[in-house]
Amino acid sequence: MLEQHPTSEQTALPRRASLFGAPLQVVSVGLGSFTEPFGRYAVPTRQVDWQPPFGGDPKIARLLAELADDQPGTLGGRVAAANAIAVTRILSAHPMLVGVGTARTSLTLASGVGAGAPLPERAILHAGPPIDWARMCGPMKGAVLGAILLEGWATDLAEAARLAASREIHFAPCHHYRAVGPMAGVISPSMPVWVVRNESAANLAFATFNEGLGKVLRYGANGAEVLTRLRWIAETLAPSMGAMLDRHGPIDLGALTAQALHMGDECHNRNVAATSLFARAIAPTLVRTVPTRVAGDVLDFLLDNNHFYLNLSMAACKATLDAARDVPYSTVVVALARNGVEFGIQTSGTGDEWFTAPSTVPDALFFPGYGPTDANPDLGDSAITETCGLGGFAMAAAPAIVRFVGGTTRDALRYSREMATITLARNPSYALPPLDFAGTPTGIDMRRVVETRVAPVINTGVAHREPGVGQIGAGITRAPLECFVAALRALGDRVGGTQ
Amino acid sequence: MLEQHPTSEQTALPRRASLFGAPLQVVSVGLGSFTEPFGRYAVPTRQVDWQPPFGGDPKIARLLAELADDQPGTLGGRVAAANAIAVTRILSAHPMLVGVGTARTSLTLASGVGAGAPLPERAILHAGPPIDWARMCGPMKGAVLGAILLEGWATDLAEAARLAASREIHFAPCHHYRAVGPMAGVISPSMPVWVVRNESAANLAFATFNEGLGKVLRYGANGAEVLTRLRWIAETLAPSMGAMLDRHGPIDLGALTAQALHMGDECHNRNVAATSLFARAIAPTLVRTVPTRVAGDVLDFLLDNNHFYLNLSMAACKATLDAARDVPYSTVVVALARNGVEFGIQTSGTGDEWFTAPSTVPDALFFPGYGPTDANPDLGDSAITETCGLGGFAMAAAPAIVRFVGGTTRDALRYSREMATITLARNPSYALPPLDFAGTPTGIDMRRVVETRVAPVINTGVAHREPGVGQIGAGITRAPLECFVAALRALGDRVGGTQ
Numbered sequence: 001m002l003e004q005h006p007t008s009e010q011t012a013l014p015r016r017a018s019l020f021g022a023p024l025q026v027v028s029v030g031l032g033s034f035t036e037p038f039g040r041y042a043v044p045t046r047q048v049d050w051q052p053p054f055g056g057d058p059k060i061a062r063l064l065a066e067l068a069d070d071q072p073g074t075l076g077g078r079v080a081a082a083n084a085i086a087v088t089r090i091l092s093a094h095p096m097l098v099g100v101g102t103a104r105t106s107l108t109l110a111s112g113v114g115a116g117a118p119l120p121e122r123a124i125l126h127a128g129p130p131i132d133w134a135r136m137c138g139p140m141k142g143a144v145l146g147a148i149l150l151e152g153w154a155t156d157l158a159e160a161a162r163l164a165a166s167r168e169i170h171f172a173p174c175h176h177y178r179a180v181g182p183m184a185g186v187i188s189p190s191m192p193v194w195v196v197r198n199e200s201a202a203n204l205a206f207a208t209f210n211e212g213l214g215k216v217l218r219y220g221a222n223g224a225e226v227l228t229r230l231r232w233i234a235e236t237l238a239p240s241m242g243a244m245l246d247r248h249g250p251i252d253l254g255a256l257t258a259q260a261l262h263m264g265d266e267c268h269n270r271n272v273a274a275t276s277l278f279a280r281a282i283a284p285t286l287v288r289t290v291p292t293r294v295a296g297d298v299l300d301f302l303l304d305n306n307h308f309y310l311n312l313s314m315a316a317c318k319a320t321l322d323a324a325r326d327v328p329y330s331t332v333v334v335a336l337a338r339n340g341v342e343f344g345i346q347t348s349g350t351g352d353e354w355f356t357a358p359s360t361v362p363d364a365l366f367f368p369g370y371g372p373t374d375a376n377p378d379l380g381d382s383a384i385t386e387t388c389g390l391g392g393f394a395m396a397a398a399p400a401i402v403r404f405v406g407g408t409t410r411d412a413l414r415y416s417r418e419m420a421t422i423t424l425a426r427n428p429s430y431a432l433p434p435l436d437f438a439g440t441p442t443g444i445d446m447r448r449v450v451e452t453r454v455a456p457v458i459n460t461g462v463a464h465r466e467p468g469v470g471q472i473g474a475g476i477t478r479a480p481l482e483c484f485v486a487a488l489r490a491l492g493d494r495v496g497g498t499q
Numbered sequence: 500m501l502e503q504h505p506t507s508e509q510t511a512l513p514r515r516a517s518l519f520g521a522p523l524q525v526v527s528v529g530l531g532s533f534t535e536p537f538g539r540y541a542v543p544t545r546q547v548d549w550q551p552p553f554g555g556d557p558k559i560a561r562l563l564a565e566l567a568d569d570q571p572g573t574l575g576g577r578v579a580a581a582n583a584i585a586v587t588r589i590l591s592a593h594p595m596l597v598g599v600g601t602a603r604t605s606l607t608l609a610s611g612v613g614a615g616a617p618l619p620e621r622a623i624l625h626a627g628p629p630i631d632w633a634r635m636c637g638p639m640k641g642a643v644l645g646a647i648l649l650e651g652w653a654t655d656l657a658e659a660a661r662l663a664a665s666r667e668i669h670f671a672p673c674h675h676y677r678a679v680g681p682m683a684g685v686i687s688p689s690m691p692v693w694v695v696r697n698e699s700a701a702n703l704a705f706a707t708f709n710e711g712l713g714k715v716l717r718y719g720a721n722g723a724e725v726l727t728r729l730r731w732i733a734e735t736l737a738p739s740m741g742a743m744l745d746r747h748g749p750i751d752l753g754a755l756t757a758q759a760l761h762m763g764d765e766c767h768n769r770n771v772a773a774t775s776l777f778a779r780a781i782a783p784t785l786v787r788t789v790p791t792r793v794a795g796d797v798l799d800f801l802l803d804n805n806h807f808y809l810n811l812s813m814a815a816c817k818a819t820l821d822a823a824r825d826v827p828y829s830t831v832v833v834a835l836a837r838n839g840v841e842f843g844i845q846t847s848g849t850g851d852e853w854f855t856a857p858s859t860v861p862d863a864l865f866f867p868g869y870g871p872t873d874a875n876p877d878l879g880d881s882a883i884t885e886t887c888g889l890g891g892f893a894m895a896a897a898p899a900i901v902r903f904v905g906g907t908t909r910d911a912l913r914y915s916r917e918m919a920t921i922t923l924a925r926n927p928s929y930a931l932p933p934l935d936f937a938g939t940p941t942g943i944d945m946r947r948v949v950e951t952r953v954a955p956v957i958n959t960g961v962a963h964r965e966p967g968v969g970q971i972g973a974g975i976t977r978a979p980l981e982c983f984v985a986a987l988r989a990l991g992d993r994v995g996g997t998q
Binding site: 410 | 784933
């Protein structure tokens with residue numbers, strides 16, 4: 001069929017191949033190597049990405065079909081009913097900042113074996129799914145060592161490293177203690193935490209205080225200035241905020257987040273509006289509650305840190321999503337989290353099980369002097385914001401963020417629209433003005449992620465892979481599809497799908 | 500030509516008229532009454548708005564043609580060169596908040612006869628172009644009476660009204676004293692004013708302190724609570740801010756406005772971001788400068804008033820535009836202002852002359868219980884923000900404002916794009932994220948307004964026409980085209996156009 005026009009050795013450009021007289025063009029679906037022979041004949045080729053659906057696993061295809069049938073009485077019907085419950089719990093959440101405590105006294109194991117148990121004395125919590133010391137990434141190791149020094153369990157880094165490698169430290173994900181932490185996400189017992197209560201389900205969630213930028217523990221720095229700041233946070237900032245809250249009463253984080261979405265924040269990587277609203281809201285009570293010198297220092301700290309609200313946003317999202325946990329049959333995702341080595345997800349119908357895949361390096365705008373080879377793979381619990389419809393899902397609200405994470409303002413709108421294809425609802429409380437006040441896409445359905453191969457988009461900071469260098473960029477990443485396929489398979493096993 | 504199909508008295512619907520067999524359709528350009536006869540024959544008619552260009556004045560058409568020719572040496576060439584100077588002065592302005600003073604000591608007559616003269620002892624300044632007591636609108640009269648009571652020139656409203664009607668009060672526009680005030684815009688000698696310095700041209704501008712919402716002087720209320728608040732502003736708020744600024748140093752209002760445009764403000768009718776940023780910026784210094792009780796009250800006042808920044812935005816715009824005044828031949832507009840009866844404009848090439856037309860009622864979203872018949876015609880100096888490329892010109896930055904002023908988020912983008920057709924530049928310092936960071940349209944060219952009949956769009960609050968009722972809505976209005984035609988004619992007379 002292929003009429004070959006032989007090319008002479010002298011012509012650099014071969015003549016175009018043709019088919020029955022018409023110029024030949026080749027579209028190759030799937031394997032790219034199919035197009036290679038055509039290059040010799042200067043045939044224009046176009047490669048179309050394609051992979052067999054569901055990793056070529058027919059069981060997943062059957063399971064999806066079964067779960068998609070939402071007639072009452074069927075398995076799909078039970079999934080639909082369960083998802084309605086889970087989504088309603090997310091949409092009706094009412095996260096309030098109620099106080100400040102220490103991790104030691106505030107955090108108790110939320111579920112599973114040992115529920116209600118306090119944090120063990122030598123516990124160090126970290127971001128993402130479970131990981132042991134040996135496998136931790138650089139920034140997380142640096143943060144763990146810093147926490148050991150902060151707690152006084154060792155007096156220098158070498159001793160701290162020996163302790164970390166011993167079996168004396170209880171490592172566990174923050175998520176196992178109803179807590180979340182950005183980047184390394186390290187929480188040790190003496191650290192102060194924000195206490196957020198979801199008024200509609202009476203569950204609590206916790207997050208650390210944001211340290212600001214520069215040399216900070218969450219990026220693995222553990223020098224004297226880092227520990228000094230952490231001690232100031234524990235001894236001055238946190239008690240001031242606690243006393244302020246006692247006098248002020250609870251602060252409605254849902255309302256603050258909603259307002260910030262009208263002010264260009266997406267409440268993951270851009271928090272300047274929420275931080276400013278929060279500072280303005282608490283300032284009058286703060287100055288009446290603590291000594292002037294302390295109030296000045298606290299307000300300076302708030303002024304210097306446009307990400308101060310991030311940890312409050314994360315705790316509010318955690319409190320919101322935990323209410324949707326453990327609804328049997330539900331395919332709603334309740335956590336996206338990264339430990340810098342693995343990306344993990346948890347879903348409502350699969351309890352506390354993690355479904356993991358290797359963490360990847362985000363597509364980022366790097367700060368001058370840094371590039372992808374410096375970057376640590378995706379890290380931190382902050383993707384709890386995307387799980388809750390904020391961050392990458394709410395990018396339409398935050399066109400200015402493209403200067404920080406890359407892309408155009410049109411991309412920002414596109415991401416929010418795209419995420420609507422894998423979510424079950426729009427959150428009317430979190431309206432996106434540039435999309436004519438449509439609610440942010442909420443309630444990630446792992447079925448839709450697997451079916452559409454549209455992975456949740458995440459706005460994220462990028463850590464240097466060496467501990468303590470800090471943030472080297474910000475960008476966009478996607479949750480790995482394998483996590484969702486694995487979770488769906490596990491749900492199928494639980495509920496007797498494709499039996 | 501018109502084949503009439505006679506209709507019987509019995510048929511309700513007359514048969515369609517036709518022309519050479521084809522059904523007749525009528526398009527009427529201009530006068531609507533031309534289409535009336537066709538109604539009897541059920542001929543579909545369409546009315547197209549049209550008016551003779553330039554009010555039917557051929558001299559304006561010739562003048563526009565002359566001014567449009569921008570060859571060096573021609574009149575148009577001189578206009579182009581003058582506009583380049585005026586626009587450069589606007590774009591290079593650097594408005595800094597440098598202090599707080601009283602109107603009595605701070606305001607001096609800026610230009611014209613008596614330049615450098617202090618504010619007369621019994622002066623009351625008002626928004627918009629000049630107007631005498633008898634012609635003032637209700638809210639402005641109410642505010643004037645309140646100011647007379649505040650100054651202690653009368654002890655009750657009846658006495659104040661007699662005084663206002665006498666020749667003892669010196670009424671003048673705020674603009675004549677380098678000042679601006681929202682709505683009634685009333686400034687009396689004892690009132691505190693913000694002092695803004697444009698660092699690039701060393702000129703000063705002034706504005707009152709924003710009183711918040713509810714019963715306030717600027718909407719014509721003058722009861723005890725209004726005067727009490729004004730006294731608190733003069734005795735507590737203003738000195739606190741002055742002392743804070745002395746300690747803190749100047750605050751860059753251009754940078755604050757630029758940041759607020761990335762946070763959903765347009766800095767006329769939406770100032771929540773700028774107010775929050777300002778509050779957060781000054782809080783640390785404030786608490787170190789004034790007693791705790793005072794700091795708490797001041798921070799409470801800032802917390803309760805999302806429009807606090809409006810007056811700062813106005814003073815910054817005034818400082819910016821005054822630098823572009825008095826460039827001979829320039830057609831750049833340097834003030835849009837309304838006194839509630841007349842809309843007035845000033846342009847760079849026509850000195851201190853006002854060009855006025857009747858003020859109209861904005862197309863508004865009214866608060867429950869109110870409608871257009873309750874509304875006062877357009878009022879206030881706040882359109883100085885639009886003159887500077889903010890407000891209606893920057894609506895693309897503030898999609899959430901459509902919930903307040905009406906329309907859709909698409910309209911918000913459209914207004915900013917439309918205003919680019921009547922402006923000479925885009926201000927790179929004031930970027931609009933939803934338009935891919937294009938600068939806000941800046942430097943209104945009265946030639947383009949007259950040519951295109953595209954009138955500057957203004958986001959505005961709407962006052963009740965009775966004094967003291969307060970704000971009853973917010974909406975969109977347009978500057979009357981007649982002002983621009985009159986200004987263009989005056990410029991032509993000055994520069995010898997069409998001689």
